Amino acid sequence: MVAATVLDPTAATREVAAAPARLAPAPTRFGGARPLGVEARRAHGRALRGSVRRGSHAGWRRVPTRDDPIRLLQVQSRSWLPALVPVRFGRMLASPFAYFQGTASVMAADLATTPTTGIEVQLCGNAHPSNFGVFASPDRPLLFDVDEFDDTIPGPWEWDVKRLAAGLVIVGRQVGGGTDRRREMVLSALGSYRRRMRALASLREIDVWYWHMPAAAIRTFLTAAGRKGRAGCTGRPDIVGAGAEAEVESTFWEQASLVMRPNLAHDFPFVRDVIEEYQQTVAQQQQRFLRQATVADVALQRDGIANLGIRRFLVSLRSPEDECLVLQVSEAQASHVTRHVARNVYRNQGQRIVAGQRMIQAAEDPFLGWVRASDGNAYWIRRVPERRVAADVSTMSVRALRRYAELCGAVACAHARSGDRIQIAAYLGKSDRFDRAIVRFAESYAEQVERDYEGLIRAARSGRIPAESYSTSPADA
Numbered sequence: 267m268v269a270a271t272v273l274d275p276t277a278a279t280r281e282v283a284a285a286p287a288r289l290a291p292a293p294t295r296f297g298g299a300r301p302l303g304v305e306a307r308r309a310h311g312r313a314l315r316g317s318v319r320r321g322s323h324a325g326w327r328r329v330p331t332r333d334d335p336i337r338l339l340q341v342q343s344r345s346w347l348p349a350l351v352p353v354r355f356g357r358m359l360a361s362p363f364a365y366f367q368g369t370a371s372v373m374a375a376d377l378a379t380t381p382t383t384g385i386e387v388q389l390c391g392n393a394h395p396s397n398f399g400v401f402a403s404p405d406r407p408l409l410f411d412v413d414e415f416d417d418t419i420p421g422p423w424e425w426d427v428k429r430l431a432a433g434l435v436i437v438g439r440q441v442g443g444g445t446d447r448r449r450e451m452v453l454s455a456l457g458s459y460r461r462r463m464r465a466l467a468s469l470r471e472i473d474v475w476y477w478h479m480p481a482a483a484i485r486t487f488l489t490a491a492g493r494k495g496r497a498g499c500t501g502r503p504d505i506v507g508a509g510a511e512a513e514v515e516s517t518f519w520e521q522a523s524l525v526m527r528p529n530l531a532h533d534f535p536f537v538r539d540v541i542e543e544y545q546q547t548v549a550q551q552q553q554r555f556l557r558q559a560t561v562a563d564v565a566l567q568r569d570g571i572a573n574l575g576i577r578r579f580l581v582s583l584r585s586p587e588d589e590c591l592v593l594q595v596s597e598a599q600a601s602h603v604t605r606h607v608a609r610n611v612y613r614n615q616g617q618r619i620v621a622g623q624r625m626i627q628a629a630e631d632p633f634l635g636w637v638r639a640s641d642g643n644a645y646w647i648r649r650v651p652e653r654r655v656a657a658d659v660s661t662m663s664v665r666a667l668r669r670y671a672e673l674c675g676a677v678a679c680a681h682a683r684s685g686d687r688i689q690i691a692a693y694l695g696k697s698d699r700f701d702r703a704i705v706r707f708a709e710s711y712a713e714q715v716e717r718d719y720e721g722l723i724r725a726a727r728s729g730r731i732p733a734e735s736y737s738t739s740p741a742d743a
Contacts, residue, residue, distance in 0.1 A: 304688055311692025314383045320693070322381045323424065324703035326710035329379050335372045335718045336725045342371055343731075345599055346575025354574040356734035359726055362712075362719040363436045363660055367394050367571040370417055371602035372718065373429055376711070378606040382422035383693055387685030388625045390677060391417025391603050392572055393426040394433040395659045398674055400484055402652045403629035408481040410673050411628040412680070413651065416573055416596070418622030421607040423681045423690055430455060431708035434671050436715055443664040449705050451668045456701035458675025460694045466682040467691035474683055478628045479676045487669045525565035525580060537564050537579050540595055540639050544647050547620075547635030559583040559591065567594070577643075580650065591649065593633060598644040616644035623648075626680035 302310070343351050358368045366373075370392040390397065390412050401409045431452045438448035466474050528534070538561045545556045563582040568574060577597040584590060598615035612618035616636030623634060633649040659667060681690065694700050726733040 307686060307688040308692045311385075311686075311689035312695075314385075314689070314693050315695070318381050318383050320695075320700040321703050323428075323700065324706035326376075326380075326707055326714060328376075328714060333372075333375055335369065336721060336730065338372055338375070339369065339722075340731065342602075343575070347577060350568060350575045352732040352734040353568065354571065355722075355726065355731050357571050357574065359722060359733055361440055361660065362716050363433070363440055364571060365719040365722055366433060366436050366715050367396060368574075369715075369718070370394075370429075370572065373432070373711075374425070374603045374606050376714075377422075377425045377428060380424070380428070380707075382424050383690075385423055385686055385689055385693070386420050386608075387423040387426075387681040387690075388622050388683075389417070389419055389421040389423075389603060390415070390426050390626065390680065391419055391421075391601050393430045393674075393677060394572070395430065395437060395670070395674060396433075397572065399651075400488070401629075408484045409628045410479040410484050410676055412626065412677070414570075414573055415619055415623040415627070416576075416598070417601040417603055418619060418626065419601040419603050419607060420609065420611075420684075421603055423685055425603070426677055426681070427456070427459060427704060428707060428711070430674055430677065431704045432711045432715065434667070434674075435708040435712040437659045437662075437667065438664065439712060439716075440660055441662065441664060441667065443667070445709075447664050447668075448709070451664070451671045452705045452708050453698065453701050454668050455671035455675050456704055457698060458672045459678045460675075460691075460698070460701060462675055462678040463682060463687060463694060464691045464696075466679065467687045474679070474687065477679055479673065479679070484673065487666075487673055525567055525569075528564055528566040528579065530564070533566070533579070534561070534564050536640070537561065537581055537595060540637055540645055540647070541581060541583070541593070543639070544635045544637040544645075547637065548633060552632050555585060555591070556583070559585045559589075562590075577645075591633075593647055594650050595645055595647050598636065598646050614638060614644050616646040619646045625684045628679070 339355075343354075346354065354368060358365045392414065393412075397413050398410065399413050401411055403409050434451050434455060435448050438451055443451065466477065469477065541556065541561060545553050548556070560583065561581060562584040565580040567578040567580050573596070576599060579595040581593045581595055582590060583593065598619050600615055601618070612621065614636065616638070620634055620636045624630070631648050631651075633647070635648075636644060636646045638644050659670065662670060681687070722731070725731045
């Protein structure tokens with residue numbers, strides 16, 4: 267177990283950061299460290315409650331040295347494609363939740379001032395509620411999983427949980443859920459996380475890697491949501507296996523808001539070279555298909571908010587038998603969490619993303635790989651995930667959101683695979699003490715997000731940031 271370093275830590279966090287050193291196991295004759303046994307790990311997890319009380323996670327207090335969120339976004343925007351900078355800011359102005367989706371870097375800086383137990387996992391890094399979805403794996407069961415992995419990195423497990431909870435509260439405020447309903451929603455997610463972590467802690471290590479959200483639980487959510495007037499779900503949950511490639515290919519140029527034609531004189535040969543180079547990072551059976559396939563079309567993707575601004579291509583490949591495969595080629599920039607965690611063992615950002623995704627995703631992608639391209643940047647490549655249902659949380663009913671929040675608790679599986687599930691489960695315990703503390707944190711932080719969102723509006727009015735399709739007149743603000 268590696269203790270995560272945080273900025274401006276509390277006394278409790280400093281104390282627990284030293285705890286792993288006191289409990290370090292004796293070295294073995296092979297020069298490594300003898301792992302702690304199950305009971306010792308469980309006892310350590312319980313002991314952490316004394317140094318980092320579960321109730322200490324409650325509430326949010328802005329530190330005097332907090333960076334200006336607008337300044338952080340301006341610095342971050344220097345790495346975005348210039349043409350997409352006003353597009354991204356314009357989309358973030360749509361609502362407090364839209365703003366929240368695009369400010370993982372701001373919240374990471376804020377989370378770095380909060381208490382942590384020092385237990386490290388592979389973070390999703392941007393675990394807002396919209397970064398999950400229902401997918402079909404290659405063998406076609408329904409899966410509930412993380413969608414984007416650009417910010418994945420080792421870090422404190424609490425950070426994913428707190429970002430998820432804050433996002434749920436922000437959405438709950440947006441759709442009109444009262445305080446009690448929002449509390450139930452967050453408790454649903456946290457209770458699901460805690461129960462699943464305890465269940466996973468009882469499994470053998472090897473069995474954890476084969477666990478995923480039961481398809482029956484996913485179908486229950488889809489059925490319940492579909493009966494309501496504001497389901498917030500689009501897609502075909504009753505039809506799996508039709509193949510994402512044909513659907514994506516048919517919308518390459520039909521939805522101008524999602525894709526745009528790149529500079530074909532430069533980007534088409536560039537992408538073709540990237541695909542050729544990347545082939546060496548996948549298994550031989552995938553290499554065989556890729557060697558035979560040709561690049562049929564290229565689109566520059568521009569949907570969403572969180573990753574809008576980076577170079578992200580959709581690439582349609584055609585085999586001699588006229589089979590279609592759609593790959594996503596994404597520029598790999600540094601995680602928004604990087605400067606707030608203790609270590610980053612990856613020098614290549616594409617390798618970081620691929621290694622993290624392989625560790626925490628629900629189903630393996632055999633086409634997942636990375637490459638350093640001729641432009642000097644790292645890219646990561648994956649097969650376009652077959653998303654069977656897109657859940658728009660901003661239009662869900664409060665009842666559907668509560669069921670959806672329970673599914674989001676499945677992020678516990680990602681943490682259990684990559685961290686010490688036994689210590690986390692022992693720290694959480696059977697009671698909902700930690701859950702209730704996170705509810706209070708999420709409500710407090712949601713208020714901070716709304717204040718920051720108002721600051722973004724003022725920045726757009728004054729011209730401090732460029733924002734597409736946004737009027738600076740007071741009447742429209």
